[in-house]
Amino acid sequence: MKITLRVKRFEAGRDREPYWAEYEVEAEPTDRVLDLLHAVKWHQDSTLAFRRSCGHGVCGSDAMLINGRNRLACKVLVKELGARITIEPMRGFSVVRDLIVEMEGFFAKYRSVQPYLIADGEPPANERLQSPEQRAKFDDTTKCILCGACTTSCPSFWSNPDYVGPAAIVNAHRFLFDSRDQAAEERLALLGDRDGVWRCRTIYNCTEACPRGIEVTRAIGEVKKAILLGRR
Amino acid sequence: MYRGGEGQWAWILHRFTGLGVLLFLVIHILDTFVIVFGPETYDKVMALYRHPLFRVSEVGLAAAVLFHALNGIRITILDFFPEWSGRQRQFFYGVVAVFVLVFVPSAYVMLKPLF
Numbered sequence: 001m002k003i004t005l006r007v008k009r010f011e012a013g014r015d016r017e018p019y020w021a022e023y024e025v026e027a028e029p030t031d032r033v034l035d036l037l038h039a040v041k042w043h044q045d046s047t048l049a050f051r052r053s054c055g056h057g058v059c060g061s062d063a064m065l066i067n068g069r070n071r072l073a074c075k076v077l078v079k080e081l082g083a084r085i086t087i088e089p090m091r092g093f094s095v096v097r098d099l100i101v102e103m104e105g106f107f108a109k110y111r112s113v114q115p116y117l118i119a120d121g122e123p124p125a126n127e128r129l130q131s132p133e134q135r136a137k138f139d140d141t142t143k144c145i146l147c148g149a150c151t152t153s154c155p156s157f158w159s160n161p162d163y164v165g166p167a168a169i170v171n172a173h174r175f176l177f178d179s180r181d182q183a184a185e186e187r188l189a190l191l192g193d194r195d196g197v198w199r200c201r202t203i204y205n206c207t208e209a210c211p212r213g214i215e216v217t218r219a220i221g222e223v224k225k226a227i228l229l230g231r232r
Numbered sequence: 233m234y235r236g237g238e239g240q241w242a243w244i245l246h247r248f249t250g251l252g253v254l255l256f257l258v259i260h261i262l263d264t265f266v267i268v269f270g271p272e273t274y275d276k277v278m279a280l281y282r283h284p285l286f287r288v289s290e291v292g293l294a295a296a297v298l299f300h301a302l303n304g305i306r307i308t309i310l311d312f313f314p315e316w317s318g319r320q321r322q323f324f325y326g327v328v329a330v331f332v333l334v335f336v337p338s339a340y341v342m343l344k345p346l347f
Contacts, residue, residue: 221314
């Protein structure tokens, strides 16, 4: 089938305003949007710039705004979108070039929640034991691939780029609700601050945007409750 | 425009109805303040409210207060019970259903004197 692909293009330092470029691409209904971008870049216009790495929904490189919703270009199929497909860079980040956005601030916020196990004291001789029930509490939030789809679908983040954002909260949740971790106080202090979880307005765009199906708003809600009630 | 789901529309409506109610409160404070210019002036200003245009605006105000209240309850429930997040859409449609059930008869009663 013939696909009309509209891509919002911009190069920092060269273009004054973003502009729309239109491409006609021949595709199968089962092709991914990433295949369309490849078709353009390899055969029509090699100046088109986008990020991608694994191409199989795992590395989290190719999140973009496709037909008005954040998705991974390598997971969404042409048949789900129809013959006219519009692609824009994710909202709320500055555009470096075409579909490539500046994500350093995003990763700085990820690092700020200390996304690693913090356990004081002597390490045990074997592994740190945990029951299946304890593990289940944070199972959902272990699935994050840091693509940025949730954070850039969030109206609170668009209006306040200082908001720590859904992705960082998801990754804090992964350790906050881990029975082996001991740094809850530090993480909750950061997330309970003015640019922490209380910026969330329970809009659910993040949950709907997550390509991994993480219940992001639920995780944020659980962190809010942990701060409010002082228990996890 | 980001094509969000029900949650995004509920949030946008919540903002607009909140602003609408705030605007009414400002007008209301100003109109009660007119009493300092004497009862006659106050009555004259109050008579404006009987104008059909104001009556229709009052129906809009009732709609704004009702939606804002119901959606506020929805958000509060979902914030306190995050485990029900999977059913947030049904919660939104519940809000719409209760809104219609309460608003339609209320609007009828409010607009009846006009006809």
